[in-house]
Amino acid sequence: MKHLLSLLVLTFLIQSCMKGESADLVIHNAQIHTMDEDNTIYEAIAIKDGKIIEVGPERQIINKYSAEETIDAGSKSIYPGFIDAHGHILSYARQKLSINLVGCKSYDEMLVRIEMYQSRHNRKFIIGRGWNQNLWKKSDGMPTNEKLNELFPDIPVCLFRIDGHALLANDYLIKKSKVVEKFNADAELNSGGYLILDSLQQPTGVFIDNAMNPILDILPDFPLEELKAAILEVQEELFQYGITGVHEAGVQFEELEMLEELMETGEFPLNLYAMLLPTEDNIEFARENGIYQKDNLTVRSFKVVGDGALGSRGAFLKHSYSDLHDHKGYLTTSLERMKNIAKLCEEVNYQMNTHAIGDSTNRIMLELYQNIYEVKPDHRWRIEHAQIVDPIDFKLFAAAGVFPSVQPTHATSDQIWAVSRLGLGRMKGAYAYRSLLNQFGMIAIGTDFPVENIDPFLTIHAAVNRQNSEGVPSGGFQMEESITLEQCLRGMTTWAAFAAFQENELGTLEKGKDATLLILDSPLKINGAFKNNFAYMTFINGKKVYSVE
Numbered sequence: 001m002k003h004l005l006s007l008l009v010l011t012f013l014i015q016s017c018m019k020g021e022s023a024d025l026v027i028h029n030a031q032i033h034t035m036d037e038d039n040t041i042y043e044a045i046a047i048k049d050g051k052i053i054e055v056g057p058e059r060q061i062i063n064k065y066s067a068e069e070t071i072d073a074g075s076k077s078i079y080p081g082f083i084d085a086h087g088h089i090l091s092y093a094r095q096k097l098s099i100n101l102v103g104c105k106s107y108d109e110m111l112v113r114i115e116m117y118q119s120r121h122n123r124k125f126i127i128g129r130g131w132n133q134n135l136w137k138k139s140d141g142m143p144t145n146e147k148l149n150e151l152f153p154d155i156p157v158c159l160f161r162i163d164g165h166a167l168l169a170n171d172y173l174i175k176k177s178k179v180v181e182k183f184n185a186d187a188e189l190n191s192g193g194y195l196i197l198d199s200l201q202q203p204t205g206v207f208i209d210n211a212m213n214p215i216l217d218i219l220p221d222f223p224l225e226e227l228k229a230a231i232l233e234v235q236e237e238l239f240q241y242g243i244t245g246v247h248e249a250g251v252q253f254e255e256l257e258m259l260e261e262l263m264e265t266g267e268f269p270l271n272l273y274a275m276l277l278p279t280e281d282n283i284e285f286a287r288e289n290g291i292y293q294k295d296n297l298t299v300r301s302f303k304v305v306g307d308g309a310l311g312s313r314g315a316f317l318k319h320s321y322s323d324l325h326d327h328k329g330y331l332t333t334s335l336e337r338m339k340n341i342a343k344l345c346e347e348v349n350y351q352m353n354t355h356a357i358g359d360s361t362n363r364i365m366l367e368l369y370q371n372i373y374e375v376k377p378d379h380r381w382r383i384e385h386a387q388i389v390d391p392i393d394f395k396l397f398a399a400a401g402v403f404p405s406v407q408p409t410h411a412t413s414d415q416i417w418a419v420s421r422l423g424l425g426r427m428k429g430a431y432a433y434r435s436l437l438n439q440f441g442m443i444a445i446g447t448d449f450p451v452e453n454i455d456p457f458l459t460i461h462a463a464v465n466r467q468n469s470e471g472v473p474s475g476g477f478q479m480e481e482s483i484t485l486e487q488c489l490r491g492m493t494t495w496a497a498f499a500a501f502q503e504n505e506l507g508t509l510e511k512g513k514d515a516t517l518l519i520l521d522s523p524l525k526i527n528g529a530f531k532n533n534f535a536y537m538t539f540i541n542g543k544k545v546y547s548v549e
């Protein structure tokens with residue numbers, strides 16, 4: 001009896017001690033979608049030193065922890081922070097500093113925007129981004145630079161198409177960059193790009209893929225402070241949407257240094273999984289550092305641009321374009337070079353992430369990745385976009401363990417014209433996210449901002465309802481390739497984390513993982529229409545980075 005009594009006293013003591021367990025933050029009265037294997041929903045979460053120390057039922061957490069800060073979530077919903085598995089923070093920042101040509105409904109509207117911008121900023125080199133001739137009312141293909149030459153005869157003008165795979169230059173810039181001469185003299189540029197000529201065999205001003213390179217070489221960057229401020233603006237936008245991590249699809253060494261500076265001052269807490277472009281500096285960095293992890297930056301992958309875009313007919317197809325005979329597109333990086341990069345990745349234990357749009361490029365990469373699979377089955381090497389896949393090649397994703405990384409808004413944006421490029425027959429393997437998911441068992445999902453809208457809720461709508469923001473088409477585009485809301489959420493959380501080797505820290509709300517999450521007013525639901533949505537609060541490592549209030 002005496003023993004029993006002391007045991008009871010002891011138990012009581014332990015319990016009361018536990019009640020006082022300390023936490024930095026407790027969020028309770030919530031619907032916490034943990035996204036664990038069983039999709040458990042809990043009510044409360046305790047956070048300490050940036051990590052989740054427990055997630056569980058309301059009373060269990062409330063009774064156990066005394067926290068420095070407590071948030072009553074008022075029954076709101078909590079999800080793991082969204083990860084954009086393919087985005088371009090730097091391009092978006094530069095787009096914010098350039099003339100915004102997104103959504104122009106005509107060539108003339110584009111000119112008006114340029115003149116207005118130039119009258120305010122008086123730049124010495126005019127740079128615009130975002131035109132898309134498919135939106136122009138009287139468009140009969142790519143634009144020409146005549147009107148641009150009339151308006152700007154003695155200052156360089158460079159206007160990027162929305163996909164970044166084509167640009168329109170005025171004659172002044174064409175002469176200054178010697179782009180035509182350089183293009184004609186360089187076999188590598190020649191095989192991975194083209195320039196459009198008029199009936200007199202003169203350049204129209206449009207340069208596509210590698211043909212842009214001589215112009216890119218002389219393109220000035222924006223002043224560092226302006227660029228940094230624009231990057232922080234992009235970050236703020238991401239946090240508003242509950243996006244806490246981005247897989248940056250292609251960075252240069254100098255850009256990485258700039259981002260690290262922003263991280264060191266604490267201004268840039270976003271989780272950044274940076275894919276290096278295979279430049280000499282970057283290759284040297286990879287050889288010296290191997291897998292590089294510092295604060296919220298991880299570098300362990302190369303981004304290779306395999307081919308061009310479908311819109312500008314640069315995507316490399318097995319058979320000719322339906323609307324341009326005897327033209328199949330091209331590889332923008334030679335096969336030889338891709339093999340070398342694959343070898344390098346294997347040596348330094350990096351992941352190879354290749355942009356592949358056309359069915360030919362996809363096939364080539366699937367075969368190339370087969371080699372790494374044989375020595376390292378869990379390589380997680382990715383194909384970015386995996387946009388057009390010959391149905392007979394789908395099985396190679398499973399056979400070579402290739403991770404598909406897709407951006408569902410491309411399907412709903414391209415739906416209007418993709419069939420004219422491909423013909424109906426090839427549409428079967430295009431934007432086929434369900435088929436890809438069935439093969440590999442996971443897909444990483446991103447927005448590809450600024451090529452597409454940065455809004456992840458639009459991505460969810462496109463993936464599940466297969467419609468654009470206007471609800472077009474009414475029944476959904478190729479609905480047999482739609483995925484479920486849960487699958488889409490996993491693509492933006494759990495699977496995206498796995499695609500970056502970060503599944504032990506991110507992707508679910510479980511004990512031991514980063515306290516990186518978003519609070520939404522109401523649980524995510526799928527109804528017919530797209531609804532613009534924002535986070536109520538966003539946290540990274542237990543720190544609030546965004547709040548509506």
Ligand SMILES: [Zn+2]
Nearest residue numbers: 086088249448
């Ligand atoms: Zn991209």
